[in-house]
Amino acid sequence: MSGEDNIFDRLTPRQRTLAGLVLALSNFMVVLDLTIANVSVPHIAGNLGITPDQGTWIITSYAVAEAICVPLTGWLAQRFGVVKMFIWAMICFGLFSMLCGLSMSLGMIVACRIGQGLCGGPIMPMSQTLMLRIFPPDRRARAMGLWAMTTLLGPAMGPIIGGYISDNWSWHWIFFINLPIAALCVFAAMALLRPVETETARVPIDKVGLALLVFWIGCLQVMLDLGRDHDWFADPLIVILAILALIGFLAFIIWELTEVHPIVDLRVFRHIGFTTGVLSLALCFGAYFSGIVVIPQWLQTSMGYTATWAGIVTAFTAMAALMSAPVAARMMGRVDPRFMISGAVLWLGLMTLWRAHWTSSIDFWSMAAPQFIQGFAMPFFLIPLTTLTLGSVRPEETASAAGLQNFLRTMAIAIATSLVLTGWGDGQRVSRNELAGVLQPADTQSALANIGLSTDQIRQIISNIVDQEALAIAVDHIFFISAMILFVAAAMVWLAPQPRADVDMSAAH
CATH class of the missing domain: 1.10.287 (Helix Hairpins)
Known part of the structure; x- marks a missing residue:
């Protein structure tokens, strides 16, 4: 233990600060890649000659691969050392990012996104572990604050950066921009983190x-x-x-x-606090992510928005979250976390219900308002939920519980993406049939004929209008269902007993 006791003396204050910035940057890059492709799916689909529905494989393949690899993080770190694994994960993440950018077919880009997810999955928990390893206890709160900010900032910047690159350069560059960041993180980690490498052991898998x-x-x-x-x-x-x-x-x-x-310790589900907490987390992330997926696609395919502006609408949520995060952190320990979580999820549900009344004539700021206002609730949900779930299990089960929590969160995102786009497509077809059944286009046809349009042109214009309205109605249905799920999750939190006060946050991936 003597080697562990003076671990904080192995790096100078300057080296420690630089290492902290590198770890935060690596986490930012991995989280960014979860959303950077969302607004670019229509561009990628058009370029590769596939449908936007097929293009969503680019989102789900990354999330699923990340979910599968997260439970392996602890074993990999014990077997090979956390610093060595972090460096290799960054190298492979950069390599697969380059291959994603060079992809010429759906099969290749999905395969490379799976590779990206497998390598990116361990980076998030390992960067957090290393943060806690290099900073002494009195500096950890500030260091973890920086790390948490990158977790919130990544999803916010992803749609904006992805949209801007797709509109002004080429979708290939949403993957190529990872290369210099990955290279910087690899060389910096090799130079700075070697002294804090963990001991290895031959653990069974x-x-x-x-x-x-x-x-x-x-x-x-x-x-x-x-x-x-x-x-x-x-x-x-x-x-x-x-x-x-x-x-x-x-x-x-x-x-x-x-x-x-x-590989996944399912015995932690015997704790009712953990079970209700992670189920609430999965439901909330699934419902929340439904908006992140469907809004950019709807705005680009039906509303005439560029990828950049679709990304800005989506990003308003995380901008507000950054502003309220310090307040949520200060309230921890003073307020029952169940009250904070339940209130925040209820708030998210109300904002989602607000969005369920959007129409095809809605303007930019009317969409931005609920997006921005719901963002204030995000930290009040995310930060105390870790206390609730990890505070409900025994101390020796904390690492397993944290890994399982991250696994379920990532799986919820992947499954929600598939289900939401299925529901949106089905809802559009049903709404279109209903609209066509009650349509009385005689007045419109005569008005368009009077300005010199042909019969085929008139039919096409009316068909386009019906399609646009059907898409908007289908989006509203998605938001309404998401709101109901959030209300259920807000109530479910109260099934958990109040967590203990002494929670070891070091394993919270």
């Missing part, structure tokens, strides 16, 4: 559990992504994938509950 995890998540995600184009359970392929996902999931649960060294 649950190979069967890992294989089952990859199998059932893979089947589930392919089913969700292909279902839209294959008429769901009318297609035998989708039925087979659903059955395989269910069998894989049940086998995974049975194996993990009986394994001595499980």
Whole structure:
């Protein structure tokens, strides 16, 4: 332990500050990549000759790969050392970013995004672990504040940066910009972090559990992504994938509950506080992310917005979150976290309900208002939720609980993306049929004919108007369902007992 006791003396204050900035930058880059492609999907789809629906594989493949790799982070760090793994993860992340930018087909970009997610998954928890390792206890709060800011800033900047690059350069550059950042982080980590490397040990890995995890998540995600184009359970392929996902999931649960060294410790679900906390987290992130996915696509495909301006509308939420984060941090320890979480999620639900009344004639600031106002609630939900979940488990289970929490959050984002776009597409078709059934276009046709338009042109104009209105109605339906989910999550939080005060936050990925 003597080597660990003086670990803070291994770096000078200047080296420590530089290392902290590098770790925060690496986390920012990985979080940024979760949303940077959202507004660029229409550009990528057009360039590769695929539909925007197929283009969403670019979002979900990254999120799923990240979710699969997160439970492995602890084992990798113990086996090879946290600094060495961090450096290699950054090198591979940069390499796959370059390959994403060079992709010429859907298959290649999805494969490379999976590689990006597998390498990016461990970077977030490892950067946090290293932050806590290099800063002494009296400086940790400020260091973790900087780290948390990058977690909030990434999703905010992603749509704006992605939109600007897609509009003014080329979508390829949303991946190429990672290369200089990754190179800087690698060389800085090699120069600064080597003295704080962790000890290694030959820890066993649950190979069967890992294989089952990859199998059932893979089947589930392919089913969700292909279902839209294959008429769901009318297609035998989708039925087979659903059955395989269910069998894989049940086998995974049975194996993990009986394994001595499980890849995912499911036993922590016996704590009611943890279970209700992570389920609320999954529901909230899924409902919240539905807006991040659907708003940019709707604005670009139907409302005539550029990717840049669609990104700015989406980013207002995180801008407000940055302003309220210090207030939320100061309230921690003084207010029951359940009250903070429940109030914040209720606030998010009300703002989502507000957005459920958008129309095809809505202006920029009318969209920006609920986006901005809902952002103030985000830190009051995110910060205390960690206290609630990790404060509900035993101290020795904290690392497993934190990994599982991050896994469920990432999976919720991936599944929500698929379900939301499916619901949006189905809602558009239903709304279009309903509108066409009650349409009385005689007056419009005669008015357009009087200004010299042909019959075909008149039909096309009316069809375009119906399509635009159907899309807007479908967006409103998505927001209404999301609001109902958020209200359920706000109530669910109160099922958890009040957490203990002494929570070890060092494992909170």
